[in-house]
Amino acid sequence: MKFIILILVSYNIFAQNLIVSKPYIREVPPTSKNSAAFMKLKNTTDKSIIIIGAKSDISKAVELHNHTLVNGMMKMRQIKEILVPPKSIVELKPKSLHVMFIGLKDELREGNSHKLSLIQKNGNEVKIIAPVKSIKRHRH
Amino acid sequence: MLKKLLIYLCFQLLFVSCHTESGVKNFELTTGQNKVITLDNFKGKVLLLYFGFASCPDVCPMSLSKINSLVKKLKPNIKPLVQTLFVSVDYKRDTPEDTLKYAKYFNKDFLGATGTKEQIELATLKYGVNYKFVELKESEMEYTVDHTSYLYIIDKKGKLITQYSSDNLNTDTLKVIEQLATEN
Numbered sequence: 001m002k003f004i005i006l007i008l009v010s011y012n013i014f015a016q017n018l019i020v021s022k023p024y025i026r027e028v029p030p031t032s033k034n035s036a037a038f039m040k041l042k043n044t045t046d047k048s049i050i051i052i053g054a055k056s057d058i059s060k061a062v063e064l065h066n067h068t069l070v071n072g073m074m075k076m077r078q079i080k081e082i083l084v085p086p087k088s089i090v091e092l093k094p095k096s097l098h099v100m101f102i103g104l105k106d107e108l109r110e111g112n113s114h115k116l117s118l119i120q121k122n123g124n125e126v127k128i129i130a131p132v133k134s135i136k137r138h139r140h
Numbered sequence: 141m142l143k144k145l146l147i148y149l150c151f152q153l154l155f156v157s158c159h160t161e162s163g164v165k166n167f168e169l170t171t172g173q174n175k176v177i178t179l180d181n182f183k184g185k186v187l188l189l190y191f192g193f194a195s196c197p198d199v200c201p202m203s204l205s206k207i208n209s210l211v212k213k214l215k216p217n218i219k220p221l222v223q224t225l226f227v228s229v230d231y232k233r234d235t236p237e238d239t240l241k242y243a244k245y246f247n248k249d250f251l252g253a254t255g256t257k258e259q260i261e262l263a264t265l266k267y268g269v270n271y272k273f274v275e276l277k278e279s280e281m282e283y284t285v286d287h288t289s290y291l292y293i294i295d296k297k298g299k300l301i302t303q304y305s306s307d308n309l310n311t312d313t314l315k316v317i318e319q320l321a322t323e324n
Contacts, residue, residue, distance in 0.1 A: 029198060033283070036197040037242035073270055074199045075286045077225030078279040092199055101197075102280040134154060135205045136246065139300040 010062075013051045018084065018120070022073045023130035025058075035108055036065070037116060037130055038097040043084040050121040051080045058114050067095045075137070081121070106118040106126030110134040159295075165266035165300060169227060169253035172240035177253055177299045185223045186320045187294040190306070191269045193285045194242040194252075194264040200226075203289055204246040205308035210309050211247065214318065222323040228284050229264060229271040230314035265299065267292050295320045 023039035023071070043049045049097065054062045066079050082097055084090045092098050108114075110132050117124040142161040166179045179187075190207060192200035193301030207224055214222060226243035228234040234242075234254050255263065264271060289306040293316060301320060304313050 026197065026201065028201060029194070029242045031241045031245075032195060032197070034195050034197045063279055063281075072287045072288050073272070074289055076196075076198070076276070076284050078276055078281075079200065094202055100281075135201050136208065 003069050007049060016122075018043060018049050018118070019125050020126055023116070023128050024091070025108060025114060025132040027110050027132050028104075030107050033102070033104050035059075035101045037101070038093075038094065039083070039099075039128070039130070040091050041084050041087055041118075042075045042089045043086055045119055046086045049084040051084070051118050052080065052121050053119040053124075054099045054102035055117040055119065056101065058105060058108070060105070062116075063100045064097070064104060065100040066097050069095070079107060085139075108132045124132045166298070167263040167266060168259055169255040169263060170236040170259075171251055171253040172237045174236060177251075179294075179314045182225070182294070183298055184296050185221055185299075186296060186317055187292075188222065188224040188317070189227065189267065189292040190224070190269070190290075191227045191229055191264060191271070191292060192287060192294070193290070194226050194234040194239050195230065195281075199287075199289055201246075201307075203291075204243065204250070206265050206306060207291060208247045208250075210314060210317075211249075213314055214321075218318050222317060223260055224250045226250060226252045227260075227263060228252065229260050229269070230273075231255060231257050231260050232273070232279060232283075267303075293317060293320065296323065 018041040019098050021040045023037060025037045026035050028035045054064065056062050064082055065076055065080050067074060067076050080088060113129050113131045116128045168176060168178045172179050188207060190203060192203065204226060211222060211224060222245065226239065228239040231254055236254055239252035239254045243250040243320050270287055271285055272287055273283055276285050291306055291309060292302045292303045295303050302316060
């Protein structure tokens with residue numbers, strides 16, 4: 001019995017090493033084949049957590065991207081990883097870090113939710129269900 | 141270096157030749173159903189001009205959404221005197237039809253247009269828009285478009301009056317638009 005409790009507690013700690021909150025996917029115009037997901041990532045551990053990718057069935061490809069403003073130009077680039085330092089929160093937000101969906105298979109509509117997984121460098125996956133939000137009503 | 145200088149001089153010549161009158165910077169673009177539009181089409185209205193691209197998932201939707209919020213605040217008698225035009229600089233990927241649909245997603249009264257490489261180069265040069273195609277070697281996107289993000293406000297006669305960063309659209313912007321709309 002103690003063994004089972006220990007396993008459950010361990011699993012819980014393991015699953016909670018990275019807490020994802022307020023995830024959402026942006027609704028985009030029907031002609032647009034790309035979208036983005038935003039969320040907060042909280043590292044509850046004493047070690048850095050590195051996100052090296054993401055997976056979802058809603059698009060042909062899912063990548064990690066970042067936006068920067070350089071000399072008045074908005075520049076979006078693919079990045080290899082997102083580092084979440086120990087005991088820290090990193091926010092994926094508009095005009096900054098985001099999960100990028102490229103080649104959407106279907107239109108994204110507010111009211112729907114979609115599965116998304118974040119892949120950590122250590123091989124762990126964090127599964128998320130993210131609602132679609134329209135920018136027309138929700139400005140972030 | 142010499143090549144860059146020659147390109148610059150060519151643009152300057154085009155720039156000067158397309159000024160139809162003082163401060164007026166004409167352009168020619170294509171909107172849905174392959175309809176050609178020029179600055180002249182908007183004379184008599186205050187034109188709100190924004191340059192971006194239609195596969196942009198973040199900056200352009202945010203900017204167009206902010207522009208929509210702004211025009212929604214216009215007084216009812218002013219609204220018909222103001223037109224928003226979204227111009228896609230991604231002439232490689234965006235069709236006029238798609239650009240129009242993209243713009244109308246944010247507001248049914250918005251217009252969208254794009255053009256040939258030459259037309260886009262000319263239009264962006266006139267308003268001081270910077271954009272650059274950048275290859276993304278390991279991305280499925282293949283390329284992205286770096287671009288400035290400003291709202292250009294053009295009076296009823298086609299003259300560029302001012303520009304605002306899309307992050308800085310506020311009550312002052314609204315006042316400028318309403319003032320220009322009430323001028324003859």
